Amino acid sequence: MDPVIETKGLTHVYIDADNNQVTALGGIEMQIEPGEFVAIIGANGSGKSTLARHFNALLLPTEGNVRVHGLDTLEEDNLWKIRQNTGMVFQNPDNQIVAAVVEEDVAFGPENIGVPAEELKQRVEDALRAVDMLEYREHAPHLLSGGQKQRVAIAGTLALGSDCIVLDEPTAMLDPKGRKEILNTMRKLNKEQHITVVYITHFMTEAMQADRVIVMSEGKIAFQGTPKEVFSRVDELETLGLEAPLAAKFAFELRKSGAKIPDGIITNEELADALSSR
Numbered sequence: 001m002d003p004v005i006e007t008k009g010l011t012h013v014y015i016d017a018d019n020n021q022v023t024a025l026g027g028i029e030m031q032i033e034p035g036e037f038v039a040i041i042g043a044n045g046s047g048k049s050t051l052a053r054h055f056n057a058l059l060l061p062t063e064g065n066v067r068v069h070g071l072d073t074l075e076e077d078n079l080w081k082i083r084q085n086t087g088m089v090f091q092n093p094d095n096q097i098v099a100a101v102v103e104e105d106v107a108f109g110p111e112n113i114g115v116p117a118e119e120l121k122q123r124v125e126d127a128l129r130a131v132d133m134l135e136y137r138e139h140a141p142h143l144l145s146g147g148q149k150q151r152v153a154i155a156g157t158l159a160l161g162s163d164c165i166v167l168d169e170p171t172a173m174l175d176p177k178g179r180k181e182i183l184n185t186m187r188k189l190n191k192e193q194h195i196t197v198v199y200i201t202h203f204m205t206e207a208m209q210a211d212r213v214i215v216m217s218e219g220k221i222a223f224q225g226t227p228k229e230v231f232s233r234v235d236e237l238e239t240l241g242l243e244a245p246l247a248a249k250f251a252f253e254l255r256k257s258g259a260k261i262p263d264g265i266i267t268n269e270e271l272a273d274a275l276s277s278r
């Protein structure tokens with residue numbers, strides 16, 4: 001099976017307002033497999049959003065290639081298919097609302113690609129049910145909470161038929177309750193519907209829930225691995241301006257001062273276990 005997303009030597013150069021070249025991505029090699037839940041973390045300006053925009057051809061490579069389900073984003077004939085396959089959810093929930101009623105908002109994408117009326121109705125219903133928003137189908141989106149708006153945005157990608165959803169800091173503008181709603185929704189879609197998830201976040205507690213964490217720095221992949229592998233690298237994360245979870249930092253400090261604490265502790269529970277079994 002093809003990877004859902006594959007980049008080869010992906011380089012992106014912007015031309016800024018002063019006509020200077022800004023290399024936002026410098027030769028990224030990555031593969032995202034069907035059904036994976038991948039988190040991408042990295043300091044501001046490390047290239048996360050630029051990378052995300054290549055995953056559904058909102059940006060095209062300056063050098064190198066991006067393939068989505070084997071389809072090259074540089075081939076214009078592939079664009080419709082790619083944009084259907086890979087749904088995008090952005091940071092600001094208000095910028096993504098296109099209709100005055102929730103179900104019309106969710107129907108917008110599939111309607112545009114000519115899904116027949118009966119099927120459209122079914123798709124919208126299934127999508128809203130999947131994000132637990134069916135009871136709001138006739139509500140006005142702008143009156144919803146941030147977390148609910150983001151779930152409507154997610155439903156829009158599902159109704160379009162996306163099997164991969166790329167979310168660029170979807171919880172940055174939400175309260176803790178909204179943040180939890182989004183993460184739980186994506187985990188459920190990943191587990192139950194095998195939706196491939198690419199989740200950009202600056203919340204380490206969110207990234208800890210992924211199958212794999214990719215750490216970006218200055219337009220490159222600094223390192224990657226399971227949450228356990230990545231978040232144990234407390235020192236390196238700090239060098240990149242990122243903070244490891246509290247338990248990982250605490251375990252790291254205890255180890256430094258000579259305590260016999262096992263490697264790979266990143267959650268409070270693991271830390272509590274390690275301390276109480278001493």
Ligand SMILES: Nc1ncnc2c1ncn2[C@@H]1O[C@H](COP(=O)(O)OP(=O)(O)O)[C@@H](O)[C@H]1O
Pocket residue numbers: 014015016017022023024042043044045046047048049050051
């Ligand atoms: N439209 C643009 N024009 C010029 N430079 C840009 C543009 N968008 C982003 N950049 C630059 O590209 C780099 C990566 O930005 P971005 O992908 O937004 O990073 P992140 O999402 O990790 O904060 C930064 O140096 C940023 O200033």
Ligand SMILES: [Mg+2]
Pocket residue numbers: 048049050
């Ligand atoms: Mg960004």
